[in-house]
Amino acid sequence: MTEQTDKILIVDDDPVILELMGTYIASFGFDHDTAGNGLEAVQKLKKDNFTIVFTDMIMPEMDGMLLLKHIRENYSKIGVIVITGYGHTFTYTDVIKAGASDFISKPFNADELEAKLNRLVRELNLVRQLERHSICDPLTDLYNRRYFNTKIVTEVQRADRQGYHIFLQLLDVDNLKGYNDEIGHLGGDELLKSVGRILRESIRENVDWAFRFGGDEFGVVFAQIELKQTVAVAKRILEKYNEKKFTGTGLSTGIACFIRSPDNSWEDDIADLIDRADKALYRAKNLGKNQMVLDEAYGNGTVAV
Secondary structure, rough: OOOOOOHHHHHEOOOHHHHHHHHHHHHHOOEEEEEEOOHHHEEEEEEEOOOEEEOOOOOOHHHHHHHHHHHHHOOOOOEEEEEEEEOOOOOHHHHHOOOOOOOEEOOOOOHHHHHHHHHHHHHHHHHHHHHHHHEEEEOOEEEEEHHHHHHHHHHHHHHHHHOEEEEEEEEEEEEEHHHHHHHHHHHHHHHHHHHHHHHHHOOOOOOOOOEEEEEEEEEEEEEEOOOOHHHHHHHHHHHHHHOOOOOOOEEEEEEEOOOOOOOOOHHHHHHHHHHHHHHHHHHHOOOOOOOEEOOOOOOOEEEOO
């Protein structure tokens, strides 16, 4: 997974302040954009990924307190620093209770601005690291089964609303135990790391999602794609794995398409998707391993690789 780069949005109706803050923030090494009021900021937040917002409080059309409320309701992970010359109107306590991360008064200097910005960046990075540890497998750097259980619900519901397919590919390393016995567990770990790299390199970032379910089991969720393209990517994954020549091992894989049944709950249909992909995977095992099999909905399901 790629690291997030901090981008800052500066919101103030005074062009002099916008230019001054932009100069400071650029000198601190951060990318940034500007908005002249809260309404303009709302539109920019929709179009770009910001991690921190500096906002004035007294602005026409939409003031800083309303903007802060909008950010807290819609972008909970964005840090907000309120910056204003009207300290008697909005106190530090007011803005912190409203959800701001910090407060700075005009006039300000570069050292104070940099110190508060760096403190917030450190806090946000710590939160990201904790979140990452909770949803990622530490060995392969893929998402874990816990995150899969959350992500699959989001993806199938979005696919149903927007009318596109979701495919699930389940993969299992053939004969990992034998490989560990012969090469050692460190060698087995390197094999699993290699599978993780192959999956990450083979899928579309932020469109498809790769997971380690545990042990030698992996999964990939493919979105906005048809069967032919899904099979092509799955074949590429198997080919890349076989090129690594992990002696005596292979990858068995099964693929199924999500089917929405109005009479079922989302949980039931997701369980059905996993079950069909799992059955296809074990047919691949029974047919000799190191191959791909599709859900029985596609005929006999075997696919030449």
